[in-house]
Amino acid sequence: MFLNENQSLILTRADKGNVTVALDKDTYINKMEELLGDRETYKLIKKDPTRKLTTSLRDLLTRWRNSEFISKSTYRFLYNSDGVLPRAYGLPKIQKQNWPLRLIVSSLNSPLYQLASFLHRTMLKSFPKANSYISNSFDLMNRISNLCIDDDYDLISLDVISVFTNIPTEIAMDSVSSRWNYTSHNCIIPKTEFLLAVKLVLNSTFFTFNNNIYQQTFGTPTGSPLSPIIADIVLQNLENCILEKLSFTLPFYFR
Numbered sequence: 001m002f003l004n005e006n007q008s009l010i011l012t013r014a015d016k017g018n019v020t021v022a023l024d025k026d027t028y029i030n031k032m033e034e035l036l037g038d039r040e041t042y043k044l045i046k047k048d049p050t051r052k053l054t055t056s057l058r059d060l061l062t063r064w065r066n067s068e069f070i071s072k073s074t075y076r077f078l079y080n081s082d083g084v085l086p087r088a089y090g091l092p093k094i095q096k097q098n099w100p101l102r103l104i105v106s107s108l109n110s111p112l113y114q115l116a117s118f119l120h121r122t123m124l125k126s127f128p129k130a131n132s133y134i135s136n137s138f139d140l141m142n143r144i145s146n147l148c149i150d151d152d153y154d155l156i157s158l159d160v161i162s163v164f165t166n167i168p169t170e171i172a173m174d175s176v177s178s179r180w181n182y183t184s185h186n187c188i189i190p191k192t193e194f195l196l197a198v199k200l201v202l203n204s205t206f207f208t209f210n211n212n213i214y215q216q217t218f219g220t221p222t223g224s225p226l227s228p229i230i231a232d233i234v235l236q237n238l239e240n241c242i243l244e245k246l247s248f249t250l251p252f253y254f255r
Contacts, residue, residue: 015091015102023092029210031101032090036214041165045213049206050085053111056200060193061115069189078118083111086207086223088214105207105223116201116226119194123229126182130236132255140254149251163231165219169202172220175233201226 010025036042058079065075090101107113134140160166176183176198180191187194201224205216220227235255243253 012089013091015093016095019094021092021094028090028101032088032103032209035090035101035103036088036209041216041218042214043217045206045215048085048213049204050083050111053204053206054081054083057111057115060197060200064189064193069193078114080109080111080114083109083113085213086110086221088207088209088223103222105221107207107221107223107225112201112204113225115197116224119198119201120225120229122183122187122194123176123179123233126186127179127229127233128182130232130239130255132236132239132253134254143254144252147251153251160235162219163235164222164227165216167220167231167234168218169199169220171234171237172202172230173199175230175237178237179233198226202230 008025009022010028012021012023012028013019014021058081061070061075061079064070065072070078086105086107088103088105091104092099092101107116134143173195177191177195180194183194184191189197202220204224205219205221207214207216207223216222220230239253239255243250
């Protein structure tokens, strides 16, 4: 009833905390379009790529099925003939001045969602955890509770900004390829075919907002089930490279 009488408002949840926020619809749309106006990261697309994505998916899966890399039931599970493009929305960061929006992309029911999930599951059960891996703050506390550290050490916390949109596709592909000795134990799909599937997902960075189609022009696709594990292994490679070059030994480093 309230929203029917106040159609200029929208309700959404805040970026952090269990809070519901009422926003002026025009202000929300303007903030989203300003965010998506970053031409170094996003661009408007005139032609809907859904049919092309669906055709590429069908060709890939048909080849896998005919070569008996996957079963007929797996083919039916992975193939989506009537998917829709991922949808973008923004969550307000109410803890910050002027409540900037965090861009969220939902890829549920998109053409490549099930394929991306399949690739993610395969990698997740194949790749070893990073030496720096911690599951949560309690795990961190247990790991450092018995450490003795000199007073002249400083504790440093690092944060990665916009990780998905800052990972080059080439580095992502190299990170997956270099771990094939792990993946091959849980996958009968040949390496070349598996990498083709990964590349198909990574290059499919399209989404919609307010009846417009956008493409993310750099990085891994925001909202894809595949992107988190890609980001993890890229960061793992980066931190290993940096830590090996240090002229001293860190008492601890966790991520």
